Amino acid sequence: MSKAGNRAERAEELIEQTGEALDDGKHPMRIFNDDGIYERELQRIFAKTWNFIGHESELEEPGDYARRYIGEDPYIFVRDEEGELHAFYDSCCHRGAQFVRAEQGNTSHFQCPYHGWTYRNDGELTVVPYEDERYDDLDKEAASLVEAEVETYKGFVFARVVEDGPSLDEYLEEFKWYLDIALDPTEEGLTVVGEPRRVRAEVDWKVPGENFAGDSYHLAHTHGSSFELEYSSSIWERFDAAGPLSQSYSVMTDTHAGEYYLFDEEPIYMDYPEKIEDHMNSDLSERQREMFSKSMFITGTIFPNASIWHGFNPIGGPWASIRLWRPVGPGESEIVSWLLVPKELEDDEEFLERAKAGYQSLSPGGVLEADDTEVWSGISESSNSATAIERDVRADISGGLEESDAVPITDGSHGPGEVIRAGPYLDEVYARTLFNSWHEFMSEQR
Amino acid sequence: MQSGTHPQLDETGDEWTPERMQRFFEVREFLLREANLLDQFELERWADHLTEDVEIRVPVRVARDAGSDRPEYSDSNHHLVVGHRDLLERVARLEKEYAWAENPRSRVRHTIGNVQLGEVTADTVEVFNNQVVYRERGTDGESDTISARRRSHLRETDEGFALADRDVFIDHTIVPSRNLTLPLL
């Protein structure tokens, strides 16, 4: 490592070193908090990948809009008068002023507060004050709002800054088999409950993303104080008794990674009210349906920074959630969480109460996440250091790389991708998968 | 709760009778003592003054356009809603060595002001207060400030007042601290 090197050189070196170190299940710790790395992540990852920006059900009426971001870039997520969804870059084509000052609202037009240029909610420029007096022939069409690519998967809306690249479908690749189960298990699909919740923490986006992709290894230590409590529901105790090693699975596809826990003794449908069985989505294959019926919970990370959760924990649930670890600076994130429930159950008060209790366990006020953010923020502080560079400090994600007691599932009884039993406890291949994706984008192979 | 920017105290118009003044001072004293207990991490003693049906809620706040007919404080989404059992579990948890969020303890200071009585009935008093809660963690001297308005219902019991119900309307749309533990509410 060039010790006195400038930040661009250092970042490129860190990227190169990551590529080499990953073969041994390592990466430089410094990539968790480094200015040069961060700048490149915004450009090479967040501008190029499909980023989750919201759920269709958040924008019910034409004109409903929400402030969203792709990486750090401000966008307006809006449903136009025809019902079409868009993600507009929030910057007026005249001199760049922003339109949106609220998190959510409804409007047929975006009127610029600076000089009054006005755009319809489908992005078209319609009004330019003194247009005839000022311009000979203003090309209004060319001045319509800059729009991100937008595609939807099962009601989950993703946007991309660059125009060219794989479709969302191609990008989600084999991981979709699992997302189908987690994000669209019932006939009517999931719907968002309330507004997303937001908290700011000194946490690099890669850390929680990797955690949600399969880090069951941390549960006993980070969350020991919570799991010892009387919270544990009776259903949870039964699973506990059955032993997590036999129930936990990791799944890795080319780009994404997740984990899920299955209970073999009887169908439990994530502890949903029984009627859920009559409302299963008929698009699911028999194997997918079986997997849902055995599931306790499914979590995972859609690279780069959208993590999913669906199921129950000792504190409550079942509930579904999608969470964004949105980068807001080197080593710093805004954590945004959405709560979703099957539409069939959205008015079931008793169910909602349990769902919310579970959802809140992973909130800043929740007993689980309060300890996560505390631990994660230490990583940010330590990795942004001269020591990390001078002593070439490396993070270790080599668990299970050379030798692992985890059992590969190769008989096709689960879904596509690489599936291993007890993976979340014995093997860190989920983390290597995500850092591999990171390295491919950062070294511009993708 | 009204759907305006923040919960307003409707004009009660009640007269300042000697009884009402007495109530005001008793209630204010309760809030200040409670704040001291939270600041000193005396959570078990704090929890002695909760009714069995107590509920504490922290709704999510959403920035909205002026004149929007949707509430700023979400009626369907909360950072937390906790009842009696859950509160006692939380107190027990935070006393444990491995409750990282509060080990070491946050350095916390409540400053309570704008105390106003709402509706006063024979056994229950509604009280509003504003608060600035200073929180310092870690060793680098960094701190967070959480500003809020609370609405509480205190119920008279044999051992004096007990907290029966509370909304904590935080002023932030993004929680400015990495977590929201009990002593910060």
Ligand code: FES
């Ligand atoms: S910047 Fe928008 S009208 Fe001038």
Ligand SMILES: [Fe+2]
């Ligand atoms: Fe955790």
